[in-house]
Amino acid sequence: MSTDPVLTEVVAALHWDLAEWLGTDALPKVFDRISGALDEQFTSVVTTGQAVDREGLLGGLWSARNLQPGLEIEVSDVVELARSGNLIVVRFVAENQFGGAVTKRWVTAVLVTDGRTYLWRTVHETGVPET
Structure with missing residues (x-):
């Protein structure tokens, strides 16, 4: 499956900002x-299995500013799984590097696009076991 390079940039840009x-x-x-990248109907299922809405996620993020000094997030293996109308399903690996520890997770996301802008509608994260 090929992935539009713009989509890869969209995924990477949000994670660089995070x-x-x-x-x-x-x-x-x-x-x-x-905040501007998240659709008004945004929801997320995080690795703990908890479902979070847009307001809950942004509230938590606002108070988490600089709580992990030096955090780096690398995105890889971006694959467009499906596209229909203005919806795109994408899967990728997000790797957090912080304080010598590395945490990986598979992320599946649905984005909404008008062909110019991309908004994140929903995200589902699954932890990758350490090998």
Whole structure:
């Protein structure tokens, strides 16, 4: 399956912003970019199995600014699984590197696009066991 390079950039950009927000004394404009990337109907299922809505996620993120100094998030294996109308299903690996520890998770996401902008509608994360 081939993946549109723009889609790969969209996935990477959100994760760079998340790493900057969580890992530095970032300016509020970084939070604004994250918030602006999430659809109004956004939901997420995190690795603990908890379902979170847009308001809950953004509230938690706002208070987590610079709580993991030096955090890096690498995105790889971006694959477009399906596209229908304005919906895109994508899967990728997100790897957090913090304090010498590495945590990987598979992420499946649905994005909504008008062909110009991309908004994250839902995300489901699954932890990757350590090998």
